[in-house]
């Protein structure tokens with residue numbers, strides 16, 4: 001079947017088998033291998049991309065379902081030879097170890113922040129439930145996302161009462177950051 | 183390439199009909215185990231055969247020849263133009279089986295009358311290994327209290343987020359092989375491949391770049407490595423295999439899987455006197471690369487833990503079953519030892535009414551800096567355990583937590599549990615002489631080449647193979663720091679046997695402690711050579727040259743100096759070298775450590791159990807780990823975070839389950855519960871820094887400490903919460919259902 005998909009700003013057409021998954025189309029047809037495949041049951045989120053502005057697991061979508069759609073992959077997130085600030089945040093806060101989950105994490109994280117909502121440690125953890133990471137223990141991923149969102153400034157690990165207060169609000173986080181700087 | 187895998191745990195292959203598959207679109211060839219054998223491909227070798235243990239090493243053909251021994255065992259392979267075509271055709275290969283009875287449990291498999299996996303392995307017992315020290319009978323005779331338990335240290339599935347892959351390109355004219363493979367140790371894979379494929383080692387290049395996590399599961403040399411090589415030789419084409427997640431669950435090595443029957447003897451004052459155990463270690467269907475070393479050397483020798491233990495006796499039986507082969511998984515043997523010891527410590531404490539933190543303090547080995555021999559025969563390198571315990575207790579405000587929170591909340595019907603564990607572990611593998619003595623088929627040293635380019639930029643080639651641990655950064659920091667370079671001027675090269683010197687790979691938390699020794703050796707040679715060149719060019723004697731902050735200067739006159747970049751240019755152009763000094767600024771060094779390293783620490787967990795539902799909430803987790811002087815705090819923290827999560831997961835969520843026919847019930851990420859972000863609070867980390875005398879930087883490993891410490895910590899915390907309800911034991915993973923049943927059974931027993 002013929003599909004027309006705009007990926008990272010470039011529109012291309014291809015003949016695909018009806019069963020071709022979007023992730024396979026991206027990786028095999030377009031050679032955009034930044035999007036990873038970590039499972040065959042739609043659990044891991046390594047394949048997360050943006051489809052018409054929404055985060056989706058590209059292994060759960062057929063290429064034909066993405067016909068006439070716009071897709072952004074990790075390759076399309078950065079531009080002008082610069083990393084996207086979320087990528088920078090992951091680098092800054094050590095949000096990746098082996099890096100296999102990372103492109104999916106970053107694509108999910110960008111939308112998670114964009115969509116607003118609870119950006120506390122707990123809030124981010126709850127909303128990251130579609131993405132698995134086996135290396136980092138998630139803590140530095142959460143820290144990276146909060147760093148991007150302007151929620152944490154210093155690298156110092158959460159300690160004492162801070163660690164106890166999982167449900168910290170944005171305002172509280174700002175106060176905390178101010179306290180740290182002083 | 184796609185693999186046809188056995189759907190049965192134990193069966194004879196009566197026929198393989200590939201006619202239909204061979205005719206399918208894109209199919210280039212269908213191959214069997216017999217064809218590989220006829221072409222001279224041998225069985226997959228086991229690289230660790232424990233001495234004095236009568237270990238049997240039955241043949242492990244890369245593709246089963248007449249018998250399959252676990253669900254997922256390879257039966258045939260299909261090579262096609264695309265992966266999809268190969269997979270489609272693999273379904274069409276028609277295999278007839280004569281199904282045999284299977285045995286899954288490592289203890290049951292040793293009983294008379296159970297199915298036998300290998301002809302020459304009686305009762306499926308691969309080996310019987312013993313560790314003994316002190317007078318164990320006297321210890322138990324003198325005991326005021328003896329506690330016993332049967333611990334199931336369940337099977338885990340490593341589940342690196344990247345599955346395995348292998349791509350072979352056989353160059354028929356040069357008779358040379360290039361293999362791209364997801365490996366933690368490309369040099370070991372090359373060595374083993376030379377043994378089972380018959381291709382000489384110097385004609386094999388193994389490339390393993392940017393591997394997506396391993397946790398031990400990418401340590402072995404796997405059948406698929408040989409399969410793609412054979413297929414490339416047969417077809418004259420590069421042949422690639424990508425593992426699906428389903429295959430990863432079935433065909434990539436598993437971890438743990440012990441049944442442990444344990445007794446501990448102690449005095450009524452809480453001094454431990456002896457530990458006696460029998461362990462059945464399930465090895466799976468075949469021996470994987472390091473599998474016999476894990477439940478013996480890496481487990482049995484660690485039974486003294488962080489404590490003064492006067493006597494020990496453990497029998498370990500390694501047992502074949504119709505399950506996926508078992509090998510190293512993060513911690514590898516040490517979690518099985520630590521959980522055993524820490525569980526027994528809590529049972530003794532409970533029996534005599536002593537606080538779990540106090541019984542540990544009472545038995546801790548006193549501080550030592552130059553080696554301390556424990557009853558199993560190991561000599562620990564350095565340790566100072568009590569400050570870590572104190573720090574962790576303080577971080578969590580232990581007395582307040584125990585007295586106020588826990589006691590008060592219990593009155594309100596809330597069940598808070600606190601788990602305290604002091605551990606030490608053996609890593610930084612290790613002295614090569616010891617490797618040889620304990621049956622490891624290789625060395626455990628490392629090497630490094632530090633190479634200055636004319637422009638003063640540096641490459642460092644290492645034989646270890648980081649795959650997420652971050653040594654590319656750690657090593658660059660070491661080199662930059664020692665040579666006074668901007669860290670960005672140093673790039674670490676790894677992951678390619680043609681570009682790097684020999685090394686034994688990344689596992690056993692050995693990469694920084696061992697390879698940094700080699701890097702430091704090379705740095706010393708670079709500095710020495712730099713001094714000679716600088717002395718010559720500055721017209722001073724070598725004794726008058728000092729090196730600091732990247733500059734070689736004449737003592738007492740700092741303006742008479744050359745930067746290391748100047749020296750690199752001078753050495754690389756070699757226009758004016760001192761007599762007898764070779765051109766170039768490059769040095770190679772080898773480092774064979776004199777001992778293992780033994781990081782240690784204290785972990786404390788606070789959990790709340792809901793007695794109505796059995797649900798467990800992990801509320802706080804404090805870890806004080808000592809891995810020696812820290813080079814990069816962020817990386818060390820990251821290793822501890824990841825380690826804690828995997829260890830807590832063993833206590834609470836993860837466990838491989840087979841049905842009685844040997845089907846892996848937890849065969850996908852839908853059924854096997856690897857943890858998500860919201861399962862955890864942020865961790866509270868502390869540290870102490872006790873250097874080891876074993877390597878130049880005094881560093882210990884940190885890759886596995888989190889995992890080793892956290893399983894027993896959380897386990898003990900949950901039992902601590904349940905004690906008032908009369909529950910002393912819940913098998914892992916401690917799922918809500920198991921907890922709820924344990925509470926109900928305990929109530930029924932009142």
Ligand code: FES
Nearest residue numbers: 038042044045059
């Ligand atoms: S590949 Fe795992 S969710 Fe898509």
Ligand code: FES
Nearest residue numbers: 097098101133135
């Ligand atoms: S960084 Fe390895 S899986 Fe997330």
